[in-house]
Amino acid sequence: MIFLRSLIFNVLFYLVLVLLCIVALPALLLPRGALMALEALWANISLFLMRVICNIRIEFRGVEKIPPGPLVVASKHQSFWETFALVRFFEHPLFILKRELMMIPVFGWYLKKVGMISVERGGGPRSLIKTLKRAAAEVKLGRQLVIFPEGTRTAPGAAPNYKAGVAQIYAESGVPCLPIALNSGLFWPRRTFMRYPGTLVVEFLDPLPPGLPRDEFMTRLRDQIETATTRIVDAGRAEQAKLFGGVPGAKG
Numbered sequence: 001m002i003f004l005r006s007l008i009f010n011v012l013f014y015l016v017l018v019l020l021c022i023v024a025l026p027a028l029l030l031p032r033g034a035l036m037a038l039e040a041l042w043a044n045i046s047l048f049l050m051r052v053i054c055n056i057r058i059e060f061r062g063v064e065k066i067p068p069g070p071l072v073v074a075s076k077h078q079s080f081w082e083t084f085a086l087v088r089f090f091e092h093p094l095f096i097l098k099r100e101l102m103m104i105p106v107f108g109w110y111l112k113k114v115g116m117i118s119v120e121r122g123g124g125p126r127s128l129i130k131t132l133k134r135a136a137a138e139v140k141l142g143r144q145l146v147i148f149p150e151g152t153r154t155a156p157g158a159a160p161n162y163k164a165g166v167a168q169i170y171a172e173s174g175v176p177c178l179p180i181a182l183n184s185g186l187f188w189p190r191r192t193f194m195r196y197p198g199t200l201v202v203e204f205l206d207p208l209p210p211g212l213p214r215d216e217f218m219t220r221l222r223d224q225i226e227t228a229t230t231r232i233v234d235a236g237r238a239e240q241a242k243l244f245g246g247v248p249g250a251k252g
Contacts, residue, residue: 002244006195009053016045021106028113035114040088047085055197056187062204063089065178070139071207072170072177074221076229077148078156078185086180086202090144096135115143132165136172145169149221156185156233162222167214179205179221181228183236198240201232 020042027034050056066089073090075082087093099118102108111118115138119131139145149166170177181203187196205224208217 002194002196005054006193009049009195010193012049012053013046016049017042017107021110024110025106028109032114035110036087036093039084039110039114043084043088050187050195050200054187054195056195057199058085059199059201060089060204061201065204065206066090067176067178067207070142070173070175071144072139072166072173072175073144073146073180074149074166074177074225075146075180076182076225077150077153078182079153079188079190081184081188081200082148082180082182082202085184086146089204090146092143094135094138094143094145096131096145096147128165132168133172136169139169139173139175145173149225153185153190155190156183156229156237160222160226162218164214164218166221167218170208170210170212170217171214174210176210177208177217177221179208179224179228181205181225181232183229183233186233186236186240196240197243198236201236203228203232 020038024035024038027038047058050058071090073086075086083095094115094117096117096119097111099120102111102116102118117131117135117138120127135145135147147166147169149162150160151163151165154160166177183201187198187200189196205228208220208224212220
């Protein structure tokens with residue numbers, strides 16, 4: 001049943017995306033906010049499908065901790081899920097994406113329209129520095145940058161490997177940083193189309209104030225995210241063990 005439910009969900013998930021991309025073509029002529037509203041709609045539909053088809057309940061904790069205005073949002077990254085599900089909580093969200101995504105017909109047009117930043121993997125230090133500076137500049141203009149400090153998806157339980165880029169943007173932008181812990185990898189694992197039931201938890205943690213020394217910032221960011229992530233991952237695994245005996249391949 002998990003396999004069948006996963007198959008049905010994935011078909012509907014991408015079908016909804018394609019349909020929204022087609023229907024929303026006129027929105028390319030409208031202000032950026034119109035496309036962001038459609039992106040939030042896609043996220044809400046996807047969360048609904050996850051619940052009714054895959055029996056994945058979503059729990060967002062600590063939403064009241066989200067500061068208003070420009071912000072660096074540093075999130076744990078275990079799944080594709082958080083790349084679209086977090087958008088709905090921010091007024092002017094911004095992501096740093098692989099350049100290849102910008103090249104996808106129609107979908108890439110939307111990414112450019114809403115001002116997402118592309119990065120060329122393998123472009124070298126100069127390209128990376130340019131990307132980080134542009135991200136900091138966009139944050140100063142009032143946007144909320146959602147960044148994954150480890151740079152790539154990591155399986156639940158995998159050893160953390162935080163990159164210095166988030167500290168660079170934090171220092172240059174001079175805004176608070178909102179850490180996010182989650183356990184999405186238990187339910188939407190990387191490199192598989194399987195979707196496992198249970199309670200997917202996203203926890204918005206206490207914001208870090210602007211102006212912290214870089215070493216202190218990185219230590220506090222990593223400790224907050226990893227401590228909370230370990231706690232909610234353990235709870236998610238315990239729940240899934242009761243439901244069906246655990247998640248194959250989700251231990252990192």
